[in-house]
Amino acid sequence: MSNPTPVRVAVIGAGLMGREVASAFGRWFALLDCPVRPELVGVCDVNSAALDWFRQVPTVRHFETDHRALLAHTDIDVVYVAVPHHLHESLYLDVLRAGKDLLAEKPFGIDLAAARRVRDAGVKLGRFVRVSSEFPFLPGVQRALAAFNTGGFGKLLSIRNSFLHSSDLDPTKPINWKRQTKFCGDAGVMNDLGLHVAHVPLRMGWKPKRLHAQLQKIYTERPDGKGGMAACDTWDNATLHCTVDLPAQSDVPLTLEMKRMSPTDTNSWEIEILGTDGGVRYSTKLPKTLFTYTRGKEQAWCATDLGFGTPFKTITGGIFEPGFPDILMQMWAAYLAERGGLLDNRFGCATPDEAVAHHELWTAALRSHAEHSVVSL
């Protein structure tokens, strides 16, 4: 079995996602013959208590509370940054200027202008930059896209991609940075959940030419955690009704849904492509099941149990079902493989151009909502 030289990775932001990444690296041996291998060597968080969890990771040797101190270490090749959105641009630029490669978190800057500046800096400085978006690495998503690419769907009727939560339905849930525009950004839920629904359409070439957006703010204040109330001013739910031209067909409807208030949903990611002759649907609600149909006198969804057919092969039983930690590891394998020129024909992480394009959609959506108009892109 190959044992490639490790790529030395550091994490800035030791919160939810920083820990998930450490955990993905910790079971890297689950990957079979992966041509790349990360080693977590450093962590940085302004909250020193957040660093303590990482002390159980044997390979971590740098513990810093100032990201500049972390970036000064010469034994770091790649930096993963998972901090609130208003800090993305300055920290991403510092990573690139320090001569490190970057796996950025979405939304890749708080707005379109920030995303363009980071993308351009990465190009100018010659760094390898990608953006975190793990759902395409699910076997069900790969199979859905392969089914579409094989053809036979006939005339396309609609494409829909959604990412839905329900945790914000509880009005007593205390405020946090993701619910405040100054930290999350004007695009609100689109900044938070949007790359998850834009990555696949943009990669497939389904780039909207115009859109109409419906945005909702449901609860305008939340408990501040100190006995009072705080303004909750981000968009909670967003539905974008888009029009797409495909090579063989123009004016195809594409719907992108991002919701923090979607009753019954917890991290529910779904794609559905419907044509006159065939269709496909995949949802994380049923993580091992691919739904397909072909036209007949009557139509019915055919449910196929997929098992564990991930892009990078693993020791996991072929009939087992995949989950979030698995696809995060697959995404990192794709990032490191592409960085090393070893991705082959596998699906790659979201590119800076795709991240800029997704911000173009949210900018258009904000305008559409404000003007009650259809916006051309």
Ligand SMILES: NC(=O)c1ccc[n+]([C@@H]2O[C@H](COP(=O)([O-])OP(=O)(O)OC[C@H]3O[C@@H](n4cnc5c(N)ncnc54)[C@H](O)[C@@H]3O)[C@@H](O)[C@H]2O)c1
């Ligand atoms: N890919 C995904 O599925 C996914 C899921 C959740 C969040 N995210 C993204 O990850 C990023 C972080 O989200 P999270 O949920 O991990 O947030 P979090 O609030 O759990 O953690 C953020 C951490 O950043 C630290 N921090 C703040 N300022 C810092 C600074 N200047 N230097 C170093 N550390 C600093 C905070 O102390 C905190 O520990 C966001 O961009 C978010 O959109 C991605």
